[in-house]
Amino acid sequence: MLSYILRRLVTVVPTLFVVITVAFFMMRLAPGGPFDSDRALPPEIEKNIKASYDLDKPLVQQYLIYLGRVLKGDFGPSLKIRDFSVNELILEGAPASMQLGLSAIVLAVVFGVSLGTVAALRQNSGIDFSVMSISMIGIAIPNFVMAPLLSLVIGVYLDLLPTSGWGGGAFQYKILPVIALALPQIAYVARLTRGSMVEVLNSNFVRTARAKGLRERLVVVRHSLKAGMMPVVSYLGPATAAVMTGSVVIETIFGVPGIGTYFVNAALNRDYPLVMGVIIVYAVLIMLLNLAVDLAYAVLDPKVRYS
């Protein structure tokens, strides 16, 4: 197991290298630069600014300088948000994004699995039908529609929660963005859970467990859920990626000062180091979470062994 983890961690390095290289050159192919503005700068000043950020050197040299910096853990200065380094900006924005993402995933698993299990236990009943219909709505209504609707109804009409902002991380500011981010994932997890639980509950080992007189709660929790979780666990990898990209939109709508907001603005403003920094952070996160998912798989499925 340990050697498997180590081997997986080693593949993170070449993957990151690909990510950095592709993103770096793609960004530089873009027309326009960070210092284009309506008011043209005098050429000498522009030249000086570019020189101070190494932007006047050949592209390949810039790339090598950047790689060297990243190896030392330094993402460089932001070109647009003056006097801040990318490291500082990411450290400032990451907690908000992480909290949103992790809460959404936890909500998705807890509510999705419970709803899906209940639906599977009462298959073809009214409860089953309503859970499945509601989850279909959750899938079909994208979060960028759900988010404004939520903030309109709960924030404006009912005036229960703040419609946007972060409030320094106060709890009531987090509720709406987390819900908007989690809803589609809850819906998806509920459908997956129901599907696999229906199959598991009809399988032989569950019948055996029932036949030997085990209490229903134990049958469901100890025997069925463990087997029924497989598709859910394998979905969690793509789900985390979806939540992370989804949070870009949610952060924009709710005005959350996370790294997703930085990314879109930085890409539009050609703030090269900030774009690169955010991409690298997301790539590392997605890879680590995928590894965690694969390990969880090994814990749940006795047939899967990593060596």
Next chain:
Amino acid sequence: MIHTTAGSDGLAQVEEYEGRSLWQDARARLFRNKAAVVSMVILGVIALMAVFAPLLSPHPYDEIYWDSIQAPPDFAAGFWFGTDGNGRDLFIRTLYGARVSLAVGLLATTVSLLIGVTYGATAGYLGGRIDNLMMRVVDVMYSLPFMFFVILLMVVFGRNIFLIFIALGAVEWLTMARIVRGQTIAVKRKEFFEAALAGGVSSAKIIFRHVIPNVLGPVIVYMTLTIPQVILTESFLSFLGLGVQEPLTSWGVLISEGAKVMEFAPWMLVFPATFLAATLFAFNFIGDGLRDALDPKDR
């Protein structure tokens, strides 16, 4: 299929009792699924409306009516869905949005289908070390933050609609490749495959004649589930302001404009959002229906 030839001997009668093929069976089962049939009808209506959009409304999609800016639905003036913030008819714009969204959905899915099926079938068919290498590449690509690259692409090359097709198709082919590879390996264990090999049929011919037709079922199911995903991604990009360019529009653009003014002009959000949701619903139900219909287990 019934192969009856008039005047032939008793053989014709035997052939009349030939069993139904997998596809006939699946079609019958699909049409018994009410949700899937209703979805197909809804989707058909939306598609027809999109195709014949210019004939359905008295207003052109980019005409600005200065005296009815952000006006609520008005049947007398022919603004069935109201007008947008620039005084353009929302009904016709929603239909033009449908054109873009559906076209992106279909074309990007086709791109992902072509790449995914070829890649997956090749990996599964060749097997061994090449398969290993090809699948490792897929694994690595899975862990790239693709949406960020798509966002970058849009920023870099401008908001070009053809680029959206290709970019989204290039993102969505990974799962398709995995599915096709798995199926291909299953087909390789079948007798007819060995027979073809023993008969000296060329690799390309085996892939196209024997492997691909036999992996079609799961591919079709996954395709119907990819289309809504692509439509959603395009809307997501448009929502961020990276989608198609004015005066063209897509559902994502309309929704993002509507979301900004939903307190004063809720129709601008409600109509495009309803169309988008209905389409996503329909594709998901059809996909579910197809999966049930093609599943050999619960026959």
